[in-house]
Amino acid sequence: MAGVQVANVSRSFGAHKALDNVSIDFADGGFYALLGPSGSGKTTLLRQIAGFDFPDSGRIAIGGESVERVPVEKRRIGMVFQNYALFPNMSVADNVAFGLSVRGEAKATIATEVQRALDLVQLGKLGGRKPHQLSGGQRQRVALARAIVTKPRVLLLDEPLGALDKALRVDMQIELKRIQREIGITTIFVTHDQEEALTMSDRIGILRDGRLVQEGPPEEIYDRPQSEFAATFLGDANIFRGDATGSGIKLPDGTTIAASTGASVPAGAKASCAVRPERIRISTGATKPDPAGANMLTGQVSKRIFAGNNSTYFVDRDGQTLKVIVQNTGAERLAEGQPVVLSWSPGSTVLIAAA
Amino acid sequence: MADQLAIGSRRGLKPALPLLLPAYLWLTVAIFLPLSAMVFFSFMTDLPLAGKEWTFTLGNYAAFFSQSLYSTLLLSSLRLGLEVTLWCVVIGYPAAYVLAKVLKGRSREAIFLLVILPFWSNGLVRIFSWAMVLREGGILDTALNAVLPFKINIDLMYSYPAVIIGLVHSYVPYMVLTCYLTLQAIDDSLIEAGRSLGASRRQVLWRVIIPLSMPGLIAGAALIFVPVVGSFMEPRILGGRTGTFYGTVIEDQFVAVFNWPLGAALSFILLAVVLIILALAAPVLRRAG
Structure with a gap:
């Protein structure tokens, strides 16, 4: 050996x-x-x-x-x-x-x-x-x-x-x-x-x-993937691209996404964030609010794929389609076309320096 | 399994008939009928031409056994067949290996063309061009003497080696082609597997490649051995006085002596001997393959 x-x-x-x-x-x-x-x-x-x-x-x-x-x-x-x-x-x-x-x-x-x-x-x-x-x-x-x-x-x-x-x-x-x-x-x-x-x-x-x-x-x-390629090739990932702020990135439309894991990128440089679909919480917005500091986006369900133990939701948001995987816990299923709120913690957000 | 096959073939035969018939009709007309005629001739005392008298006889077959000349010639023809087959293996197999396993793409196509090129020329022309090369003062003799500092005398014409050279040249493409087909079917990963297990290239050749290409070697050997034993053109033109073989004697009976019955009988004895040899070799070869 x-x-x-x-x-x-x-x-x-x-x-x-x-x-x-x-x-x-x-x-x-x-x-x-x-x-x-x-x-x-x-x-x-x-x-x-x-x-x-x-x-x-x-x-x-x-x-x-x-x-x-x-x-x-x-x-x-x-x-x-x-x-x-x-x-x-x-x-x-x-x-x-x-x-x-x-x-x-x-x-x-x-x-x-x-x-x-x-x-x-x-x-x-x-x-x-x-x-x-x-x-x-x-x-x-x-x-x-x-x-x-x-x-x-x-x-x-x-x-x-x-x-x-x-x-x-x-x-x-x-x-x-x-x-x-x-x-x-x-x-x-x-x-x-x-x-x-x-x-x-x-x-x-x-x-x-x-x-x-x-x-x-x-x-x-x-x-902790170090590149968009690693993030998307090993498993699924939602990728956001924007400018680094020091504690996350700022998307072109002004939305900020906080990230507490991954690379440290100097403010102002191009960077992206990767979020795993199963780390995102999806709700109609009427339920209890997320803990303070959570990343939050709104969108609309465009498609739902039921796979038994879980469901995959495709959520349209500002021209981007995000993927969310929800375990089948018996909770109410969301219909296609429904407006939703997506939220996830900065700890689930990986900052990646632009290649 | 055997039952299923039998049922399948019975059901499959009727629609297959239109496909089979042309080939079998042709075989019947072109091979079976003339061959039957020859069998008939071989039992006659003389040709039934110009109103000659003839009767049935076993004398033509008896002639083979009563005169040691024929069996001696048959033995030397068998030896010729063995030697030519052996040389074809020695020359053809490495070429087939390189074609199948070393060369790729265009260079393979080009070299392949060179192998089958002889098929496109007339056999007689090929043999006579060898005569030009091999005789004293011929191309080989002149070329060697032009290069070598000392005088040598190459006169291979009308000798046993000349017959071998001519026959090997005519038949080596068969060996290349049959071996190429089996070698090419051997997955390269088998060779790599052998080497990853610690076998040298030589060990891989002997333990993996040669056993797996045995069917090609056997098919090539059969394709070469059988016609070489009965060959007459190369022995006659390149062998001259030394080129008397079983095949040339048969040819003489048909062309020169006009003793077709004896020629036919000698042919069938040859056929029988070749079949016996192939039958005896079959179990050994099957195990090797």
């Missing part, structure tokens, strides 16, 4: 900068998600760590040892591919045995290690099957067993759950997390699914256009 350090790594393909001076420290034993839209460079970064491709500049170290020019087969990594990449001509057991066998381990050792790995992923009895006889979830488990049986220093996962249906995905998320804890391996996980990144990882790195936008624990990124 070992941590991974990526320092100032850049990689271009022709004129396209796939990675632009990216630095991340992956601590030993942690579970990391690299999150970003397609083309953000997350898979390129994973391939640099794996060793399928070498960086133009920068340093990559696994367990403190520089590996940026070491070919993949010498890096002692384990990798799970998006399409599983099981060898179709080999049985499940032979697939898992591959890494030990190319290393020249003794037959008896291989047999016990393979059985142990298959037991770990709960496929102990399916060693004799061929990959095409397995379901998607089972193939996923075989791919995982194959990747960890060689006791790699790092486990790399490239959108491993992308091909599974929703229910199976959730099962596999829990399973993957259990296995990762059990063997305590440093795990780096590429995904474009924000929910997956939030629920599974200890830390998340958000990438965009080859740059690392923000990195930290899921709660921190969700509660």
Whole structure:
């Protein structure tokens, strides 16, 4: 086991900068998600760590040892591919045995290690099957067993759950997390699914256009996004843009929004505020007033989407559509077209410096 | 599973008939009828032309077994087939690998065109151009002597190597094409998976790529081996005196000696031997594939 350090790594393909001076420290034993839209460079970064491709500049170290020019087969990594990449001509057991066998381990050792790995992923009895006889979830488990049986220093996962249906995905998320804890391996996980990144990882790195936008624990990124992109890509956010006042921002129409979290932006500079839809209270204005100092806006409900345990209201306000999510507590539901008052605390408002 | 398939094919046969018929009619007319005629000829004492007398006989087949010449020639033809197939694998497989896995886009198209270019020229022209290259004082001889500081004498014409060179040249595109198809179907992530598990490029080649491309190798080998064993054009033109093989003897019976019955009988013996070889090889090859 070992941590991974990526320092100032850049990689271009022709004129396209796939990675632009990216630095991340992956601590030993942690579970990391690299999150970003397609083309953000997350898979390129994973391939640099794996060793399928070498960086133009920068340093990559696994367990403190520089590996940026070491070919993949010498890096002692384990990798799970998006399409599983099981060898179709080999049985499940032979697939898992591959890494030990190319290393020249003794037959008896291989047999016990393979059985142990298959037991770990709960496929102990399916060693004799061929990959095409397995379901998607089972193939996923075989791919995982194959990747960890060689006791790699790092486990790399490239959108491993992308091909599974929703229910199976959730099962596999829990399973993957259990296995990762059990063997305590440093795990780096590429995904474009924000929910997956939030629920599974200890830390998340958000990438965009080859740059690392923000990195930290899921709660921190969700509660204190440092950019509009981070705020809207990880979860939903209402964004207000205006001029910084020192304690918040002033919108073009003169309304002020107080913010007590996020960056400190000098008064007068361009800035924006992000508010999560579930932090906003929506009312008809007739009920009890909000505590003093709360941000308050008026608007009109334009649409309501009922989703069982919650409802999403779209509220039109001065040309902007705001999103509010309300838990279904049995309270009266608001009709479309109804004038409403929106309120939220400054503590739920994140100030973001303009890019 | 088998039942379902049977039901499906029974229901599916009627609407499929208009699609199947043209091909099968053509096969019947173009292959089955002439072949039947040849089977018939092979049991006759003489051609039924110009009112010659003829009777049925097994003598043509017996000739193969009574004269060791024929079986000797058949053995050397089989050896020729094996050697040519082997060279086609050695030359064609790496080319197919590069085409399928290394080159992308335009350069792949260009190189691919070069592989199938020989198909567009006449076979006879190709063989005669080899004759120009291989003979003493020919292109190869002249070129090598122009470059090398010492005098060498290259006269490959009318030799066994010349026959091999000509046949390999004619048949290597088949190997490239069949191997290209199977190699191209191998997902690149399988190669990457192999390497991520610690296998060197060579180990990935032997344990992943070659086993997965075995169907292409087998198809290419069958496409090459069978016609090479019966080939006569290349051996005759490039082999000269040394180019007497089973195929050329059959050709002689039809073209020079006018002993069609013997030629037909020899052809069917060849067909039988090739089928037996393929049948014996099938279980081994199926396991390998």
